Amino acid sequence: MSETQRMGRPECDEVLNELEELKAGKMTPGEVLAALTGASNRHALECEECAHAIDEMVMTREALWPMKETQPEAGPWFAARVMAGVRAAEKEIEEKKEGLWISVRRLAPRLVAFAALLLVLGGTWAMELRHRESASGQAEVRQTEGLFESAPSAPLNDDIVASAGEGARQ
Amino acid sequence: MPEPATEGKAEAGEVRQEADRELVRRAQQGDKEAFEVLIRKHQGRVFAVAGGILHSREDVEDIAQQAFLKAYFSIKRFDQRAAFSTWLYKITVNECWDLLRKRKVRPLMYEADLSEEQAHTYQSREAGGENARDVSQQLEAREQVEEWLDCLEEKDRTMLVLKEVQGFTVEEIAGIMGLNGNTVKVRLFRARQRVAERIRRKKRAAGV
Numbered sequence: 265m266s267e268t269q270r271m272g273r274p275e276c277d278e279v280l281n282e283l284e285e286l287k288a289g290k291m292t293p294g295e296v297l298a299a300l301t302g303a304s305n306r307h308a309l310e311c312e313e314c315a316h317a318i319d320e321m322v323m324t325r326e327a328l329w330p331m332k333e334t335q336p337e338a339g340p341w342f343a344a345r346v347m348a349g350v351r352a353a354e355k356e357i358e359e360k361k362e363g364l365w366i367s368v369r370r371l372a373p374r375l376v377a378f379a380a381l382l383l384v385l386g387g388t389w390a391m392e393l394r395h396r397e398s399a400s401g402q403a404e405v406r407q408t409e410g411l412f413e414s415a416p417s418a419p420l421n422d423d424i425v426a427s428a429g430e431g432a433r434q
Numbered sequence: 435m436p437e438p439a440t441e442g443k444a445e446a447g448e449v450r451q452e453a454d455r456e457l458v459r460r461a462q463q464g465d466k467e468a469f470e471v472l473i474r475k476h477q478g479r480v481f482a483v484a485g486g487i488l489h490s491r492e493d494v495e496d497i498a499q500q501a502f503l504k505a506y507f508s509i510k511r512f513d514q515r516a517a518f519s520t521w522l523y524k525i526t527v528n529e530c531w532d533l534l535r536k537r538k539v540r541p542l543m544y545e546a547d548l549s550e551e552q553a554h555t556y557q558s559r560e561a562g563g564e565n566a567r568d569v570s571q572q573l574e575a576r577e578q579v580e581e582w583l584d585c586l587e588e589k590d591r592t593m594l595v596l597k598e599v600q601g602f603t604v605e606e607i608a609g610i611m612g613l614n615g616n617t618v619k620v621r622l623f624r625a626r627q628r629v630a631e632r633i634r635r636k637k638r639a640a641g642v
Contacts, residue, residue, distance in 0.1 A: 284619055288601035317623070320630035324598055327582050327633055330575030331599045336491040338477040338498065346473050346502045347466065353503060 275307045279314045283321055290329050293322050454518040461509050469509070473502055476522055479600070483523050483610075486595035487530040487588075489580070497533060501526040520609040527592060527610055534588065585632050590625040597622055 282304050286296065296318050297305055308314040454475070460468035480501055484494040504525050505512075512521055583591050593611060596602040604622075608615045 280619065280623060284597075284604050284622065288598055317626075320626045321598075323630045323633055324594070324626045327629065328579055328595065328599050330572060330579050331486065331595065334572045334576045335485040335599075336481055336494045338481050338495075342477055342495075342498070343470050343473040346499050346506075347470050349499060349503055350466070350469070350506050353507070 276311060276314055279304045279308050280317060290325055291322060293318050296322060451517050455514055458509065458514060458518050469506055476519060480522060480526050482600045483526045484530055486600055487592055493533065497529045501529050516609060520606065523610045531588060582629050582632055585628050586625050590621055593618060593622055594625045
């Protein structure tokens with residue numbers, strides 16, 4: 265059976281469509297038949313499958329009827345209670361929004377103190393870093409100076425020859 | 435051509451829907467009184483929808499309240515393409531299914547689930563009052579119904595109860611369940627077959 269077909273024949277489908285249009289409530293098979301239109305009524309009287317479908321509907325409705333009798337109903341204050349719930353929920357949302365701002369304000373002195381501490385620590389660290397950098401810079405300069413001040417290298421042979429020549433001329 | 439009675443009914447339905455549309459518009463602009471009117475108009479059917487899915491009276495009340503709260507806080511996003519009632523019942527059905535999913539198992543109906551008045555009557559059963567017997571019979575009958583419906587999937591069960599007990603039309607059920615009308619008819623037909631088969635089998639077993 266496909267999703268759209270229930271019993272196959274168009275007359276049967278018409279009966280089933282009419283059955284779905286019936287108002288809810290307990291009914292006898294006779295009452296169901298009487299509620300069908302002429303053609304569907306005649307068909308249902310002859311068709312075994314349709315008669316079966318009517319029986320099943322009657323049986324199901326009768327079986328489920330106790331649900332109607334035990335069905336809870338809204339009390340007289342239900343709407344007022346829902347509206348109280350709405351107001352409470354709105355208040356809660358409002359308080360949450362305000363709460364965030366209040367907690368920011370409440371924490372403000374601590375935040376300021378923390379920020380000041382961070383500033384002091386950061387400043388100290390920066391000073392220290394600068395001091396270290398300048399110290400290492402001076403050391404580097406000193407090291408470079410040391411290189412230039414090292415003992416002069418041994419005179420080259422050409423220099424010796426040149427100075428010897430000068431001495432001979434004098 | 436529709437019969438005069440049907441035509442009148444359709445007109446009344448249209449008037450009701452137009453009134454709802456106006457109330458929804460006002461509620462969308464923050465008019466709480468308009469929303470309260472919507473609650474009063476639809477609370478009966480919201481209880482009927484939830485009552486068809488859940489057993490306990492308290493659960494039904496809680497879910498109905500939750501459904502209205504959800505509707506209130508999302509009404510600004512509701513574009514009115516569907517009827518307000520369909521949208522509201524859809525929220526209710528989804529809330530019920532969420533609750534059942536959370537609990538996994540369908541709880542049985544206990545004395546604690548009854549309203550104060552019903553519980554009072556139920557407690558006086560030992561005294562042998564007529565009403566007390568009625569309540570206890572109602573409870574038994576309700577448990578029997580649950581047994582019949584146990585053979586159905588949650589969606590089919592909901593559809594069958596909405597149709598056969600609460601009197602919703604196929605179109606309304608289709609709107610609530612987000613299904614096509616024809617699919618609803620087919621699923622109702624099959625659900626009835628299964629329930630009827632279960633009843634027949636039980637009757638056969640009992641030798642009736």
